[in-house]
Amino acid sequence: MKVRLVASLCAALISSAAFAQVTVSEPWVRATVPQQKSTGAFMQITSPVDGKLVEAKSPAAKVVEIHEMVMEGDIMKMRAVKGVDLPAGKTVELKPGGYHVMLIDLNAQVKVGDTVPLTMVVEGKDGKRENVELNAPVRPLNNAAGGMQMHKMH
Amino acid sequence: MPFAVLRLRSLVLRALLVLFAALSLGACNDDELRFNNTDITGANFGHDFSLLDPEGNTRTLADFRGKVVMMFFGFTQCPDICPTALSRAVEVRRLLGVDAERLQVIFVSVDPERDRPEVLKAYTAAFDPAFLGLHASLEDTRKVADAFRVFYRKVPTGASYSMDHTATSYVFDPQGSLRLAVAYQSPAESVAADVRTLLQSASPLP
Numbered sequence: 001m002k003v004r005l006v007a008s009l010c011a012a013l014i015s016s017a018a019f020a021q022v023t024v025s026e027p028w029v030r031a032t033v034p035q036q037k038s039t040g041a042f043m044q045i046t047s048p049v050d051g052k053l054v055e056a057k058s059p060a061a062k063v064v065e066i067h068e069m070v071m072e073g074d075i076m077k078m079r080a081v082k083g084v085d086l087p088a089g090k091t092v093e094l095k096p097g098g099y100h101v102m103l104i105d106l107n108a109q110v111k112v113g114d115t116v117p118l119t120m121v122v123e124g125k126d127g128k129r130e131n132v133e134l135n136a137p138v139r140p141l142n143n144a145a146g147g148m149q150m151h152k153m154h
Numbered sequence: 155m156p157f158a159v160l161r162l163r164s165l166v167l168r169a170l171l172v173l174f175a176a177l178s179l180g181a182c183n184d185d186e187l188r189f190n191n192t193d194i195t196g197a198n199f200g201h202d203f204s205l206l207d208p209e210g211n212t213r214t215l216a217d218f219r220g221k222v223v224m225m226f227f228g229f230t231q232c233p234d235i236c237p238t239a240l241s242r243a244v245e246v247r248r249l250l251g252v253d254a255e256r257l258q259v260i261f262v263s264v265d266p267e268r269d270r271p272e273v274l275k276a277y278t279a280a281f282d283p284a285f286l287g288l289h290a291s292l293e294d295t296r297k298v299a300d301a302f303r304v305f306y307r308k309v310p311t312g313a314s315y316s317m318d319h320t321a322t323s324y325v326f327d328p329q330g331s332l333r334l335a336v337a338y339q340s341p342a343e344s345v346a347a348d349v350r351t352l353l354q355s356a357s358p359l360p
Contacts, residue, residue: 033279036276069235074321074337075305079311079316102311142240
């Protein structure tokens, strides 16, 4: 009886912890050259419950937007989007060739070795917002779409 | 009816001749080069360009005779497709080994307002110092893009603007003729193989 209670308490604790925990892995920002005023941030986001990435913030840029790259025939188009759906338990990739966080009007050149602080704002179905703070390392400009991601595209 | 037989004979003969001609043409086609990417040999567009390098010198295709030229239109504020295409070009050069110096990679800006020469130079050099960034006035940029059937358009995105643009790379043979259209998702290996084919098929320079 006691054991069962402890077990269910544990389960409740774990699930409530998981409920609030949106995880971000492998974040990175593409390096820039001097006077290049914008760049992209990429990462993998997993939300344990249905949610939506609604906003991204960073002190590194004056404007931060969530963009989607789409191909129409052989034409590349980039558009700001209102949000990115995060289905429960599904890892959503922000990667070259898809969604990315656009850092516009950078305050300084972004160099390899730097880390860029980012805040990802995820909204649950109940309208509650959760901030996920992260530091994204800077990868070289010629980072071949992460190398691995490049292969995943094919 | 000997006349009718004669006519029939000549018809058969003609049919055979046509068939033979078709077969030999087919054989001819088999002798032609085979590419992984889209063969646009003989295209009635993209014959040449006249653009400025970061130092302000006018560059045309004739400057690169003897080299395969791979040309991509893009802009430096592009977070996604342009770095991907240029990174692929880096990989293509790596795969070419000693032949890498016989491939000239050219990045043409479709955003000359923001891509000042110094930005363009630093940007292409960040991928490979051998890459060349070319630009022109707004008006001339449009002319060159039209000549290569490249689409681009300024699109406001919230606080700034982005450029929609054609993501295809073009490849010229060492004689300066447009030969291939390379889709953005074409892997580096397939591009490198095609560049090699063009280098090998090129007659030695006089």
